[in-house]
Amino acid sequence: MKALILCAALLSSSPLYAAQLLIDLGSDSRTWQTEELLKHPEARDIRIKDDVSYKREMQYRAVPMAALLKGLKAEDHLQAVALDGFAAELNAAPLLNRKGAQAWLAIENPDKPWPSLAADKPSAGPFYLVWSNPAAGHISPEQWPFQVARIQRLAPVAERFPALGPDPKLAVDDPVNQGFALFQKNCLACHRLNGAGDSQFGPDLNIPYNPTEYFGSDFLKRYIRDPQSLRRWPQAKMPGFSNSVLPDGELELLLEYLRHMAGRKQIP
Incomplete structure (x- = not known):
């Protein structure tokens, strides 16, 4: 800015x-x-x-x-x-x-x-x-x-950053679109995806690789819940997302969005 x-x-x-x-x-x-x-x-x-x-x-x-x-x-x-x-x-x-x-x-x-x-x-x-x-x-x-x-x-995120959007053919209530809403709420403050977003804070979550491509599902969920249980260093800044903040059902929806976007890479 x-x-x-x-x-x-x-x-x-x-x-x-x-x-x-x-x-x-x-x-x-x-x-x-x-x-x-x-x-x-x-x-x-x-x-x-x-x-x-x-x-x-x-x-x-x-x-x-x-x-x-x-x-x-x-x-x-x-x-x-x-x-x-x-x-x-x-x-x-x-x-x-x-x-x-x-x-x-x-x-x-x-x-x-x-x-x-x-x-x-x-x-x-x-x-x-x-x-x-x-x-x-x-x-x-x-x-x-x-x-x-x-x-x-x-303007809403989807209007400002089309590269973040799931396949437009998906229904509004599709799990992937529900996951997109959760991504905006919980991830976009720190991360970009496909080079899209305003944050200067954390790494891109799709370029060059999406975390669903290099983490097994169980380990990725563990990482989101407690990042330093898998990667520990003094300057780590990513917070953990407890079940009270991101219930298991919502976490799975978020992963559905990330898996979907792994197939929609756009090189900025």
Whole structure:
């Protein structure tokens, strides 16, 4: 994203930094400053149990995402782009909820910085999308982007990246198309496929080889559930997808999509 650096400009006047977040909804675009968000009329202190990034309970000053996305429709599609190239594809409907699983934009106060995510690593700030009661909405770890610089309304993934699409002859409710929806939710934030996607984070999942071509089915499922049980190294970043996040039936649908796409390679 060409505007990525501009969207997270760091200002040297505070002890840590103040930052900017660009929210571009197409018809309405606004750059929010840290101080503005901390003083937002709907800002409040919240507690998040089992925070996905910190692996423990955390407390944040946060604003409901619904308050920042006014005018957005439930059928709209958003992308949250992080400083490291992570690009989370998000359906608008869950972000607009104010009951059940509720999305919040957590804002890091420069005077009260959050802890680092790991040794020699920064915090999840300056902006972090978190969820209260995530189990109520079947929210996946990829829907918790941190170090967010830009949130923008975009066309759906299938329109933007035709190379990701299954055979158009398949029925809408075909297992492969169901798997494609799960791929968008759980994988596309980090990975490209056929060179298509916005993420700068993880490897392509079809070029030159699809993981279904070099992993046995059982080992691939194990890898998705617990990546470091098969490949362990200090800088590993892929999260595991537990059964509560990605039930066995959904995991099989995701693999159906990957197997299908192994036969639809497109060299970028």
